[in-house]
Amino acid sequence: xxxxxxxxxxxxxxxxxxxxxxxxxxxxxxxxxxxxxxxxxxxxxxxxxxxxxxxxxxxxxxxxxxxxxxxxxxxxxxxxxxxxxxxxxxxxxxxxxxxxxxxxxxxxxxxxxxxxxxxxxxxxxxxxxxxxxxxxxxxxxxxxxxxxxxxxxxxxxxxxxx
Amino acid sequence: xxxxxxxxxxxxxxxxxxxxxxxxxxxxxxxxxxxxxxxxxxxxxxxxxxxxxxxxxxxxxxxxxxxxxxxxxxxxxxxxxxxxxxxxxxxxxxxxxxxxxxxxxxxxxxxxxxxxxxxxxxxxxxxxxxxxxxxxxxxxxxxxxxxxxxxxxxxxxxxxxxxxxxxxxxxxxxxxxxxxxxxxxxxxxxxxxxxxxxxxxxxxxxxxxxxxxxxxxxxxxxxxxxxxxxxxxxxxxxxxxxxxxxxxxxxxxxxxxxxxxxxxxxxxxxxxxxxxxxxxxxxxxxxxxxxxxxxxxxxxxxxxxxxxxxxxxxxxxxxxxxxxxxxxxxxxxxxxxxxxxxxxxxxxxxxxxxxxxxxxxxxxxxxxxxxxxxxxxxxxxxxxxxxxxxxxxxxxxxxxxxxxxxxxxxxxxxxxxxxxxxxxxxxxxxxxxxxxxxxxxxxxxxxx
Numbered sequence: 001x002x003x004x005x006x007x008x009x010x011x012x013x014x015x016x017x018x019x020x021x022x023x024x025x026x027x028x029x030x031x032x033x034x035x036x037x038x039x040x041x042x043x044x045x046x047x048x049x050x051x052x053x054x055x056x057x058x059x060x061x062x063x064x065x066x067x068x069x070x071x072x073x074x075x076x077x078x079x080x081x082x083x084x085x086x087x088x089x090x091x092x093x094x095x096x097x098x099x100x101x102x103x104x105x106x107x108x109x110x111x112x113x114x115x116x117x118x119x120x121x122x123x124x125x126x127x128x129x130x131x132x133x134x135x136x137x138x139x140x141x142x143x144x145x146x147x148x149x150x151x152x153x154x155x156x157x158x159x160x161x162x
Numbered sequence: 163x164x165x166x167x168x169x170x171x172x173x174x175x176x177x178x179x180x181x182x183x184x185x186x187x188x189x190x191x192x193x194x195x196x197x198x199x200x201x202x203x204x205x206x207x208x209x210x211x212x213x214x215x216x217x218x219x220x221x222x223x224x225x226x227x228x229x230x231x232x233x234x235x236x237x238x239x240x241x242x243x244x245x246x247x248x249x250x251x252x253x254x255x256x257x258x259x260x261x262x263x264x265x266x267x268x269x270x271x272x273x274x275x276x277x278x279x280x281x282x283x284x285x286x287x288x289x290x291x292x293x294x295x296x297x298x299x300x301x302x303x304x305x306x307x308x309x310x311x312x313x314x315x316x317x318x319x320x321x322x323x324x325x326x327x328x329x330x331x332x333x334x335x336x337x338x339x340x341x342x343x344x345x346x347x348x349x350x351x352x353x354x355x356x357x358x359x360x361x362x363x364x365x366x367x368x369x370x371x372x373x374x375x376x377x378x379x380x381x382x383x384x385x386x387x388x389x390x391x392x393x394x395x396x397x398x399x400x401x402x403x404x405x406x407x408x409x410x411x412x413x414x415x416x417x418x419x420x421x422x423x424x425x426x427x428x429x430x431x432x433x434x435x436x437x438x439x440x441x442x443x444x445x446x447x448x449x450x451x452x453x454x455x456x457x458x459x460x461x462x463x464x465x466x467x468x469x470x471x472x473x474x475x476x477x478x479x480x481x482x483x484x485x486x487x488x489x490x491x492x493x494x495x496x497x498x499x500x501x502x503x504x505x506x507x508x509x510x511x512x513x514x515x516x517x518x519x520x521x522x523x524x525x526x527x528x529x530x531x532x533x534x535x536x537x538x539x540x541x542x543x544x545x546x547x548x549x550x551x552x553x554x555x556x557x558x559x560x561x562x563x564x565x566x567x568x569x570x571x572x573x574x575x576x577x578x579x580x581x582x583x584x585x586x587x588x589x590x591x592x593x594x595x596x597x598x599x600x601x602x603x604x605x606x607x608x609x610x
Contacts, residue, residue: 045607048582051458052401052482059580061607070607078607089456097457098494098582099450104606133609 028054034112034122041160043142045070046105047080049098051088058083058101058109067136082120083111095152096127106130108142110158126153187354187534190503190516192473194330197322199475199501199518201310203534205303207354207361228266228296231286235295238262245272246290250598251384258380261363264387266298269367269379270359272387273488290388302362304369309520309530316497316522317452320477323499324468327475333468335442336422342472342504344512345420348546349537351429351517353410357533359489371490375526377601378491381587386488389594393586394487396432397565399554400585401461403484405492407435408519408533416537417549418515425467425474434552439467439476451495453480459494474502483525485586493525505536514538563593 044060061070061078071079085091101107107129111121130136131148143149144157187207192200234240244263248254257263264272275284275293286292313319327333336342356362364383368376385391395402396412406412413429425439443466445452454464459482467476478498485491500519506512515537522530540546559568559576568574579585591600 047606048580050580050582052461052581068609088458092456092458098459099457104604136609 031122033114033116035115036112036122037161038113039110039124039158039161040113040121041108041110041142041157042081042083043067043106043108043137044081045078046101046103046107047078048103049096049101051092051098053084055084055086056088056091056096057085058096058107060107063106063136065140067139067141080119081111083109083123084120085123095150101129104133106133106136106143108137108144108157110160125158126151126155128152128157187536188516189518189534190473190501190505192503197326198311198313198319198499198520199323204306207302207356207358228271228284228294231284231294232292233295235266235298238266238295238298240265245380245384246293246388248384248388251380252377252598252600255377258368258376259365261298261301261365264364264383265293265295266300266363267293267296267387268359268362269364269383269386269488271296272364272383273392275387276390277392290390293387300361300363301366302356304366307356307362307366307370307531309532311520311530313520313530314522316477316479316499316520319499319520319522320475323470323475323501327468327470330470332470333442334471336469338422341420341422341469342512343420345418345425345504345515347418347542348540349416349418349514350414350540351416351535351537352414353408353535355408355533355535357405357408357486357489358410367490370527370529370531372526372528375491378485378584378587379489381590382485382487385590385594389590391564391590391594392487393560393565393589395485395586396554397558398560399433399556400581401482401484402430402433402435403486403492404462404478404481404496405484405486405489406433407437407462408535409486409489415540415547415549417543418537428549430550430552432552433554435462437462437465437478439465439474441467441469445477445479451479451481451497452477455480459483463496463498472504476500476502485584491526491584492521492523495525496521496523498522512539560589563589 042060043063045063047059047061050057050059059080059082062081063070073079085096091097107127109127110124112124113121128143129150129152130143130146131150135146135148137143137145142157144151187203189200189203229235241257241260241262243254244257244265245251246265254263267275284294286294311319313322324333353360359367368379371379385393402412407429412431413435414431416427416429419426423441425441427437429435440454443454445454445466449457454466460480461482463478463481465476465478467474476499478500481492481494481496483491483493483496498519498521500517503516504512505514505516517535517537519533520530521527521533557567558565559574561574579588
């Protein structure tokens with residue numbers, strides 16, 4: 001590789017990196033609130049898709065390990081997490097919208113959690129939607145293991161860090 | 163197609179005599195028997211007395227004061243329980259169709275009953291039990307509210323009008339040289355129609371709503387008239403929502419820009435309304451509702467349209483469900499067909515636009531409804547106050563279920579509401595409906 005090719009290659013890498021990494025720069029808010037070094041993976045039940053926030057958010061109740069119910073707090077209320085992702089139009093073009101994720105939808109998602117421990121995170125990697133509420137994952141599994149699941153994005157669910 | 167010269171003269175004369183707030187409601191006569199526009203309006207809202215117990219004023223809004231607090235109108239037998247004495251309005255559904263349940267007050271009158279100015283006491287000395295009655299002999303007929311056309315969907319309606327226009331040699335493809343440029347300008351639109359809710363009895367409105375949306379309207383009436391916990395959207399800088407385009411307090415001054423490809427209607431008092439009419443475009447039809455852009459419900463929808471000479475016919479879809487306080491809620495299924503027809507004076511000078519709008523929302527309405535109103539032209543863009551773009555900064559917050567102005571420096575507890583889940587109702591149900599038996603919601607978090 002001569003010097004010219006090497007420099008061109010570096011510029012190309014830099015350009016691609018700029019495009020890829022520029023997303024947060026274009027966003028409505030800083031993503032510094034999230035711990036990008038941590039990953040958590042959930043299977044949950046959609047409470048609400050809110051398309052009107054900074055970025056599309058899904059509020060969901062976290063399912064238990066047995067996948068036969070949701071975690072509840074001391075009042076018996078579902079434990080609700082929020083996962084934030086891209087803008088509403090962008091996400092709709094990927095198949096995530098109010099209409100495709102109605103209340104009660106079971107899905108799996110990985111996220112970078114908030115640094116302060118509050119129950120919210122920034123989506124990481126693909127999501128998987130279970131085909132219906134009666135076709136839930138087995139113990140400890142996620143929707144990507146269920147036949148007939150719908151994948152949003154490519155690849156596999158990231159490995160959780162904790 | 164122009165409205166008849168006589169009608170234009172009437173409209174122009176009314177505007178000159180009464181000012182822009184009182185222009186006769188008149189459906190534009192297309193000059194031929196149309197499949198879906200121009201059907202006469204059965205009753206002009208300006209005819210008859212005022213408003214069923216609201217504030218004083220004209221036709222679509224205000225007027226008759228009803229009877230003093232504590233006085234049942236002559237010849238009327240009060241119900242044993244009504245909105246102002248009930249302990250659980252949900253249990254009273256069978257009474258909702260009786261205007262006595264609301265003491266003949268319109269929803270606007272109910273909304274105003276706690277907020278009236280001094281000297282206008284309509285609550286009596288033991289509110290809400292002593293709340294006053296509105297005029298029971300006053301109403302706006304259901305027949306004048308429902309659509310006069312046979313269509314069950316906006317798509318059917320729009321396509322029939324398009325086919326009709328094609329049969330007449332259209333749609334007209336305007337260029338910058340032929341588009342009706344005199345539409346561009348500033349307009350005033352008042353609330354001279356039934357949806358301002360100043361003259362129509364509550365049961366009449368309920369009769370066009372589905373059971374669920376009846377419940378929602380009565381729920382709001384209760385919390386406006388009885389608990390005095392109004393939750394208006396703009397008090398919290400929430401979005402106004404699509405149907406507020408037709409509510410007098412939300413839109414008065416309008417700016418219209420006309421180009422061959424796009425007609426833009428802008429308005430707003432507490433928030434911005436923008437209707438972009440995309441001429442000649444077609445909706446994507448592969449989703450839950452027709453849409454132009456991404457599968458994201460939009461607060462004010464997306465609109466396509468075509469010209470039939472100088473008449474503009476539009477179809478709006480992909481609307482975010484929301485509410486109008488003192489009126490009705492609507493769902494994401496809401497769609498409209500709107501017809502804008504110019505009216506001119508004898509010299510051909512544009513006086514305004516007559517708008518006929520038909521609303522299709524199978525979740526909210528048991529059948530389509532229609533609103534007819536006028537935009538009175540005030541000037542071109544070279545004069546008059548410019549359009550104001552509004553940014554709302556919140557100063558009123560919900561404190562323990564009550565809307566409360568907060569001063570800088572105050573520290574408050576604040577509960578974040580689910581904005582896509584009727585946040586106004588969440589407040590009422592958490593604080594002001596203890597002991598009531600609401601219809602149960604589906605539990606999506608339990609699995610059999």
